[in-house]
Amino acid sequence: MYIVFEGIDGAGKSTQIQLLKEWLEDNGLEVETMVEPTDSEVGKLIRKILQRPDATTDSVQKTLGLLFAADRMLIMDKLSDDKKVIISDRSFISSLAYQEPADWISVLNKYAKKPDLLLLLDLDVKTSVSRTSGEDTFENEEFLTNVKSNYLDLVKDFNHEIIDANNGINKVSSDIKKAVASHVGLCRDCIL
Numbered sequence: 001m002y003i004v005f006e007g008i009d010g011a012g013k014s015t016q017i018q019l020l021k022e023w024l025e026d027n028g029l030e031v032e033t034m035v036e037p038t039d040s041e042v043g044k045l046i047r048k049i050l051q052r053p054d055a056t057t058d059s060v061q062k063t064l065g066l067l068f069a070a071d072r073m074l075i076m077d078k079l080s081d082d083k084k085v086i087i088s089d090r091s092f093i094s095s096l097a098y099q100e101p102a103d104w105i106s107v108l109n110k111y112a113k114k115p116d117l118l119l120l121l122d123l124d125v126k127t128s129v130s131r132t133s134g135e136d137t138f139e140n141e142e143f144l145t146n147v148k149s150n151y152l153d154l155v156k157d158f159n160h161e162i163i164d165a166n167n168g169i170n171k172v173s174s175d176i177k178k179a180v181a182s183h184v185g186l187c188r189d190c191i192l
């Protein structure tokens, strides 16, 4: 089972992945978490580029599209372990939302694994910016407004749930557990 968390910066992905992992493990399931970009040499280069003032320009965005695709290919084999629940903080769907043009990004990620379940944490853009450090050039209202719009368009192509990430942590966690329960054989109605 490959579950992917997506959403704009500061949406609560890391927070919610940890809560979901604990809940699934408490219910006897084996869980492994992944994150993109990874901590590989490619991932480290990506994080440097994300802080460049020209990160949102067409040429740098095309470079990032290539680097993100290469970075995720390094972990592709790990995503297909059917004996456990793989929960990833981001995926190639982030590339479709953050980088453009989508047709080229789709070609670059032709061999990327598609999630069994995509959870989009949908957050107000102003709240997103208020929660982030501003170190990454992407972390601005204009850019993230477009990313949010892209996400809401492209999730329709996947088995997905849209989670209102503007709620408190516990409410968001409860909504996520209810969305996941039936996919992993757990009782949805048992969740408060």
Ligand SMILES: Nc1ncnc2c1ncn2[C@@H]1O[C@H](COP(=O)(O)OP(=O)(O)OP(=O)(O)O)[C@@H](O)[C@H]1O
Pocket: 007, 008, 009, 010, 011, 012, 013, 014, 015, 016, 131, 132, 165, 166, 167, 168, 169, 170, 172
């Ligand atoms: N539902 C929530 N309500 C209020 N604050 C939250 C909520 N969820 C997360 N936060 C806070 O928002 C910040 C970002 O959370 P988190 O790191 O989980 O988001 P993220 O989506 O992983 O961010 P990024 O994509 O930038 O890595 C943290 O300070 C976290 O404590």
Ligand SMILES: Cc1cn([C@H]2C[C@H](O)[C@@H](COP(=O)(O)O)O2)c(=O)[nH]c1=O
Pocket: 009, 036, 037, 050, 068, 090, 091, 092, 093, 094, 095, 096, 098, 099, 136, 138
């Ligand atoms: C996988 C991926 C990520 N990004 C962007 C999204 C964020 O602004 C940064 C770093 O991610 P984090 O969750 O804040 O650690 O990278 C992207 O533009 N394209 C991608 O494919």
